[in-house]
Amino acid sequence: MLELLWEIHxxxxxxxxxxxxxxxxxEHHGGVPYSVWxxxxxxxxxxxxxxDPPTPRQRAIVDGMVARREAERKKKA
Structure with missing residues (x-):
């Protein structure tokens, strides 16, 4: 039980x-925050x-997020 509680924590x-x-x-833009991430x-x-491998729906959500992030980066460059 203690191991389970520790894992939850x-x-x-x-x-x-x-x-x-x-x-x-x-909140911040530039190279430092991305290195932290x-x-x-x-x-x-x-x-x-x-x-577990992502479902097609999960994969589409992630791909959309990545595409938006890349578009934002290109706008700022």
């Missing part, structure tokens, strides 16, 4: 950190977890 901390990083990236992604990728 650890995952909640990870989500809180992701939210902080997301807000930071949204890349570091977070590496740490998240190293976390033990079960992964």
């Amino acid at each position: 650890r995952l909640r901390s990870t989500i809180r950190r992701a939210n902080q990083v997301r807000h930071f990236i949204g 890349e570091c977070f992604e590496r740490e998240l990728a190293a976390e033990p977890c079960l992964t």
Whole structure:
């Protein structure tokens, strides 16, 4: 039971950190915030977890988000 509680705490901390990083990236522009996000992604990728392939709907949502981000970057450049 303690292991389960610790895992819940650890995952909640990870989500809180992701939210902080997301807000930071949204408020600031430039190279530093993106390097912070890349570091977070590496740490998240190293976390033990079960992964399922994304559904077609999930993939479409992610692809749309990436396309919007790229369009925003091109407008600012």
